[in-house]
Amino acid sequence: MATFRAIKEEMERRIAAREWEPGAMIPAEEELAREFGSARATVNRALQELARAGVVERKRKAGTRVSLHPVREARFVIPLVRQEIEAEGAEYRYALLSREMERAPDLVRARLGVEGELLHLRCLHLANGAPFQFEDRWINPAAVPGALEESFAGISPNEWLVRNSPFSQADFSFRAARASRSEAEILGLPEGEAVFIAERATFIGDAPVTLVRLVHPPGYVLRTSL
Amino acid sequence: MATFRAIKEEMERRIAAREWEPGAMIPAEEELAREFGSARATVNRALQELARAGVVERKRKAGTRVSLHPVREARFVIPLVRQEIEAEGAEYRYALLSREMERAPDLVRARLGVEGELLHLRCLHLANGAPFQFEDRWINPAAVPGALEESFAGISPNEWLVRNSPFSQADFSFRAARASRSEAEILGLPEGEAVFIAERATFIGDAPVTLVRLVHPPGYVLRTSL
Incomplete structure (x- = not known):
């Protein structure tokens, strides 16, 4: 059974290779869970991390798509x-x-x-x-x-x-x-x-x-x- | 009735003046709502913004305290x-x-x-x-x-x-x-x-x-x- 990390890396690979193109919808969670032979919660966690990194965008009802304008935001801390x-x-x-x-x-x-x-x-x-x-x-x-x-x-x-x-x-x-x-x-x-x-x-x-x-x-x- | 913005500014003033000291608990939402003559939701919204800015820390059960180590994090965007x-x-x-x-x-x-x-x-x-x-x-x-x-x-x-x-x-x-x-x-x-x-x-x-x-x-x- 694929770990959440392996699933996330495979998704990143597909996006980088443009198998999943910018702006395109990606398959539904259930479908991905079947494909990867994992729990739906595991796929969900991988998608959550990709969304937090700005690589995909999730809309509550509409599903998940590859970001057209991926995140371009960085943080830094006021140092001591x-x-x-x-x-x-x-x-x-x-x-x-x-x-x-x-x-x-x-x-x-x-x-x-x-x-x-x-x-x-x-x-x-x-x-x-x-x-x-x-x-x-x-x-x-x-x-x-x-x-x-x-x-x-x-x-x-x-x-x-x-x-x-x-x-x-x-x-x-x-x-x-x-x-x-x-x-x-x-x-x-x-x-x-x-x-x-x-x-x-x-x-x-x-x-x-x-x-x-x-x-x-x-x-x-x-x-x-x- | 105080607006959420006026309440937020008054809270910032108290924290800056150390009427509410670093690390100290601040009054409960109901108490603040009574004091400011506003809805509890209005106080809540002001606290939420202060928490997001790192000025206060909210714990689900324990209430809200003034941050000891206020936020020191900034963001910037990768520019075009x-x-x-x-x-x-x-x-x-x-x-x-x-x-x-x-x-x-x-x-x-x-x-x-x-x-x-x-x-x-x-x-x-x-x-x-x-x-x-x-x-x-x-x-x-x-x-x-x-x-x-x-x-x-x-x-x-x-x-x-x-x-x-x-x-x-x-x-x-x-x-x-x-x-x-x-x-x-x-x-x-x-x-x-x-x-x-x-x-x-x-x-x-x-x-x-x-x-x-x-x-x-x-x-x-x-x-x-x-």
């Missing part, structure tokens, strides 16, 4: 930088460079939609003693009042916020750029080196929580899978 | 480069640079786990006549036999594969690098300029479908939100 570093087997170290209440630059205020002073934190995350990420962060104390009582000497804002500050919306952007003079200095790079920059803005309801710019030296790779 | 460009209001143009059956370099074969010749395509995507993306792609004809009959003169492999080739798994990586001499030439950049490189490998079942390296000139930003 400490975990990222430790996952590579490296030793994690954190250094706070500065902590100030400040009027943010226009771009930051526009991005978060706030006036008034924000908590500005600059810190460095190291892997085996080498700079791994420069974190330049603004926190809205109105949304995260506890941040004002935290020194951030012993815990990074990344980790503190994940523990203490829920959010309901986040915007992400990723880009490549030449390192500025100060970024190059902090990361110990030649000026103009290619750095990978991740920016995140998070919000709880309509209230801005934080805007962060993370600068990584060459060699950094952001990975995800689907 | 044409749509990316047209979404900016720019005119899309595509040019095929080369199309060969070739023995792939060791790194590509190792990455895909295939021997034998692969279909190698190099092409350029332009926005308003300026290089936007250099696509360097290997396709496994065993998994996508139709690709051998396609010239790719009039349709990019990106678009053709999305239409014709389902996949069940994809690995993504993103990095910054200095442009190589040939990349700089193709993209019309000074050598050594910072480029944003996205790589994808896709599989259907265990069969490798394609490996692609997408190189973007400075100014390119990959965006996503949650």
Whole structure:
């Protein structure tokens, strides 16, 4: 009797070989169960997984068809930088460079939609003693009042916020750029080196929580899978 | 009577202000319905959305608590480069640079786990006549036999594969690098300029479908939100 995994793989093979063409209906569950000599529940489980992966589309009454526009969606997790570093087997170290209440630059205020002073934190995350990420962060104390009582000497804002500050919306952007003079200095790079920059803005309801710019030296790779 | 949206926002406010603390149980639905003067179904819907966003956690019998480790997961969609460009209001143009059956370099074969010749395509995507993306792609004809009959003169492999080739798994990586001499030439950049490189490998079942390296000139930003 075929396992659910063997059935799923055979279905994937047929779809890849276009024996089942894009957009076409595939045979009914009972028919497939007979063909594979398995329980209908086993076929159902295989179809469920294919549907979750976006390879087929199931309609309650109309049956199952091969997706015309298969899934093109991937996920990634907002990383704890400490975990990222430790996952590579490296030793994690954190250094706070500065902590100030400040009027943010226009771009930051526009991005978060706030006036008034924000908590500005600059810190460095190291892997085996080498700079791994420069974190330049603004926190809205109105949304995260506890941040004002935290020194951030012993815990990074990344980790503190994940523990203490829920959010309901986040915007992400990723880009490549030449390192500025100060970024190059902090990361110990030649000026103009290619750095990978991740920016995140998070919000709880309509209230801005934080805007962060993370600068990584060459060699950094952001990975995800689907 | 409070709308579901107003209730959701008030709950977000309480969580942000830590009136409802991380990990703490929140009042029962009936109690909240009484407090907000709304139907229990309305409260339920607000809680459902907060749970989907990872702000609260619901257990069937135990009730609802504020998440200790709120969601840190974002999604992004594998873009059609044409749509990316047209979404900016720019005119899309595509040019095929080369199309060969070739023995792939060791790194590509190792990455895909295939021997034998692969279909190698190099092409350029332009926005308003300026290089936007250099696509360097290997396709496994065993998994996508139709690709051998396609010239790719009039349709990019990106678009053709999305239409014709389902996949069940994809690995993504993103990095910054200095442009190589040939990349700089193709993209019309000074050598050594910072480029944003996205790589994808896709599989259907265990069969490798394609490996692609997408190189973007400075100014390119990959965006996503949650």
